[in-house]
Amino acid sequence: MKPFEYKAVHSIEEACSALAEYGSDAHILAGGTDLLIELRKQNIRTPKVVVDISFIKELRGIESINGTINLKPLATHTQLLQSSILHQYASLLSSAASVIGSPQIRNRGTIGGNIMNAATCADTVPPLIALGAKITLKLKSGSRQLDLSDLFIKPYQTKAKPEELLTEISFLKLSPNAKSSFIKLGRRNALAISRLSVAAILFFNEKGIITEARIVPGAALPIWRRVTEAEQIMIGEIPSTELFKTAGQKVSEVMISHTGRRWSTEYKEPVIATLVRRALEQCV
Numbered sequence: 001m002k003p004f005e006y007k008a009v010h011s012i013e014e015a016c017s018a019l020a021e022y023g024s025d026a027h028i029l030a031g032g033t034d035l036l037i038e039l040r041k042q043n044i045r046t047p048k049v050v051v052d053i054s055f056i057k058e059l060r061g062i063e064s065i066n067g068t069i070n071l072k073p074l075a076t077h078t079q080l081l082q083s084s085i086l087h088q089y090a091s092l093l094s095s096a097a098s099v100i101g102s103p104q105i106r107n108r109g110t111i112g113g114n115i116m117n118a119a120t121c122a123d124t125v126p127p128l129i130a131l132g133a134k135i136t137l138k139l140k141s142g143s144r145q146l147d148l149s150d151l152f153i154k155p156y157q158t159k160a161k162p163e164e165l166l167t168e169i170s171f172l173k174l175s176p177n178a179k180s181s182f183i184k185l186g187r188r189n190a191l192a193i194s195r196l197s198v199a200a201i202l203f204f205n206e207k208g209i210i211t212e213a214r215i216v217p218g219a220a221l222p223i224w225r226r227v228t229e230a231e232q233i234m235i236g237e238i239p240s241t242e243l244f245k246t247a248g249q250k251v252s253e254v255m256i257s258h259t260g261r262r263w264s265t266e267y268k269e270p271v272i273a274t275l276v277r278r279a280l281e282q283c284v
């Protein structure tokens, strides 16, 4: 690892001032589970300064305010999976957090780092997009809010400026008529990154008819998005295996229309369809 300056900051203001001063010469450090690996690579541009935000108390916690859940970026994956608020109102997110890395990684890794690193295999992002999450990015001179689905440009690249700090992730609580699930497929059961994943939410009326559907595949498309083409197939329908199979096949078709046929398509084409069917079945 090449040398760099280390700066620990203790408030959002201090962090934003440091980021404003150093711009693209600074890197933010939260849990460090992605950044430290990156800094050990030989071919990267070493930052002049690493700004450690992990001591900032205002950036910790999971809150429920009226109908909204606010996650602070330093919430660790362990905190997400143990949160009773998320279990009750956004269980697909705690499911995703529960299958990240190992206990050590989940204790250290944060939701903010998982989002901002923007790896295609980031497990918290598909559930958050399915939940319609918004994020707040703060600069020294102000802040802006945007839909999480608008943050990403391509794998490992976001629209956030180097001087911007992620300070909040928020979404509406799921209502009791919504059922959700998250499925991840790795090369093995533990300590594996996602080869493919699916976040799904189905909303039902009192007759058991699907009134709204949200499907977000992970590691399947160049950037995450809801597959509305598959979601629409289910609106107004009663859940059935056939219906969920059709939705799964549509997701597979959409994936191929974006990625084209590659060496991995033979595997991914049937597997994503099956994962979507299973995720939808888990919802019911």
Ligand SMILES: Cc1cc2nc3c(=O)[nH]c(=O)nc-3n(C[C@H](O)[C@H](O)[C@H](O)COP(=O)(O)OP(=O)(O)OC[C@H]3O[C@@H](n4cnc5c(N)ncnc54)[C@H](O)[C@@H]3O)c2cc1C
Pocket: 027, 028, 029, 030, 031, 032, 033, 034, 035, 036, 037, 053, 073, 099, 100, 101, 102, 105, 108, 109, 110, 111, 112, 113, 114, 115, 116, 117, 121, 122, 123, 124, 164, 165, 166, 167, 191, 192, 193, 194
């Ligand atoms: C062995 C191992 C297994 C893993 N398994 C998984 C897995 O199964 N699933 C998965 O999704 N990930 C996995 N990861 C990746 C990693 O643990 C997660 O992405 C983690 O959530 C990153 O959080 P962090 O706090 O460690 O981020 P850091 O490494 O501190 O930061 C990551 C990036 O985000 C930026 N950043 C962090 N916080 C902010 C902020 N508030 N505002 C702006 N930018 C910010 C940093 O500058 C850096 O570019 C694994 C990593 C390892 C080492």
